[in-house]
Amino acid sequence: MGFPHYKSKKHSRKSYTTNMVNGNICLQDRFLKLPKMQPVKIKLHRMIPEGWKLKSVTVSREPSGKYFASLLFDCENQTAEKRQAEKFLGMDFAMHGMCVFSTGERAGYPMFYRNAEKKLARFPHYKSKKHSRKSYTTNMVNGNICLQDRFLKLPKMQPVKIKLHRMIPEGWKLKSVTVSREPSGKYFASLLFDCENQTAEKRQAEKFLGMDFAMHGMCVFSTGERAGYPMFYLNAEKKLAREQRKLSRCEKGSRNYQKQKKKVALYHEKIKNQRKDFQHKLSHSLAEDYDAVCVEDLNLKGIAGGLHFGKGIQDNGYGQFLSMLGYKLEERGKYLIKVDRYFASSKICSVCGHKKKELALSERIYLCECGNRMDRDVNAAVNILKEGKRIYKKCA
Ligand SMILES: [Zn+2]
Known part of the structure; x- marks a missing residue:
């Protein structure tokens, strides 16, 4: 409340001047009272001699965010009368110590200031x-x-x-x-x-894994398991969403907005790191355990945009995860096999090969005439595994 508010945070230095009219400015007991403002406590940097009359005040905000007030006084006889000179000094600017004197001394700009500048x-x-x-x-x-x-x-x-x-x-x-x-x-x-020899020689693949993207747990495997994105990461993401909503309610450009923006940015970074950590561990263990991992070559942007899943998919960073997995397999002479994304992995029965014409997103269980009853995502992962194996044999 106490300080004048400037409209822009962008322009780092702002100032305004108020002239003394009918005592509208008042300086008393280390408090400065400006028109239309509550008295503000100030630090006086020099004593104000008696008889000096305040003429105007210029308030400025430095780029550091601190406020300064320059007080202009009216005073008589401020400059002393000229007297005869007897002691002379020569002085020059110097890079070290700021200035050097004809006496041979340097001003000696203090070392701790220098360190601060460094x-x-x-x-x-x-x-x-x-x-x-x-x-x-x-x-x-x-x-x-x-x-x-x-x-x-x-x-x-x-x-x-x-x-x-x-x-x-x-x-x-x-x-x-x-x-x-x-x-x-x-x-x-x-x-x-x-670096040289980063990629090992390719070897024959024996252990295959099919994998598909899943909204829950990030990915699902042909073995029936899910990656199991940790719950406390999910909670952190929920908290981030809450902070982001708070930000959207702040008035743009206001102090609270800037503060909240920084808070959200810090939180975002934390979550990004947690996610990366999870992805590194998971891709490492998959690259250790399998010779070839088959995935759908997804157009993630297409999914996020087209089906209104929101930002969640890109935030999960499945694409980033795939590229990690890709180079970790490559380093070991193993394979990341990409299946065409137009291959209807979710509509085909992974047991008999029958292809459904329609499959609503809400159908979480895949039911087939042949009696196959399977989790929808697992069924897709198995199909991706089969298609990946077929591609591998064709190329080998
Ligand atoms: Zn079937």
């Missing part, structure tokens, strides 16, 4: 705070990038301490680094490496 220089600055995600890529040229002992040194920057999320095998060569700032304000660096 800290400021540490992170790349992006021109806009408005666009929440920004990134830039630097290519390795003549060793201008250096990764050592958990420190990353980029061109024109001080070394930055980083958290490495996986071990870098020996012999890998750093090719480029992409630094990005997430909407939450955190910085990430993606390192691209060049």
Whole structure:
């Protein structure tokens, strides 16, 4: 309540000036009273001598979000009368210490200020705070990038301490680094490496698995099991949805909106990481256990858009999961077999091969004239497995 509100958060510096008219401004006991405002507590940076008359106040908001008031006073005899000069000093600007004197001394800009400035220089600055995600890529040229002992040194920057999320095998060569700032304000660096012999020689597939996307549990297998996306992740996602609704009710651009936006961004990031963690573990265990995994080459955007499932599908990151699974199988000389997405995996009976003309989304159990009674998703996964095996034999 106490501070003037500026319409824009985008323009980082704003100010306005009020002139003293009939005592509408009042400075007393470290409180400043401006027209149309409650008295605001201020820090006075110098004593106001007696007899000085307040003429105007300029209130400004610095890019840091702090408020400053410059007080203009009317005073008589502020400048002393000129006197004869006897002691002279020569002074020049200097990079180190700010200025150097004819006496041989330097001003000695304090070391802890210098350290603070270095800290400021540490992170790349992006021109806009408005666009929440920004990134830039630097290519390795003549060793201008250096990764050592958990420190990353980029061109024109001080070394930055980083958290490495996986071990870098020996012999890998750093090719480029992409630094990005997430909407939450955190910085990430993606390192691209060049390595040889990453993919093992292809071997013959014996153990096959069929897999299909499922709204519940993320995916379902031809074995009848489901991936079982953890419940506490789901709860976190529900909480995120709640925070997002809160955000939509905030007035755009307001303080609460900015605060809530940051909160949502942080939450989003947390959930993204939880999901990634789950996907890494699941794709790792599948790549270990099977020689070939058969999947439907889904057009995920098509599904999300066309059937009004909402954002859930893309959020589940099934596509991201498939690409993880793909490279993990590849590394082991195994296969990710993609079945055409127009192959009617859900309409065909996985036992007798009969194809239904219609199958409503609400029919969760697949019932066939041959007596087959199966979970709809499992039936589809079995069909994908059969089709994948057929494709593998044709190619082998
Ligand atoms: Zn059948």
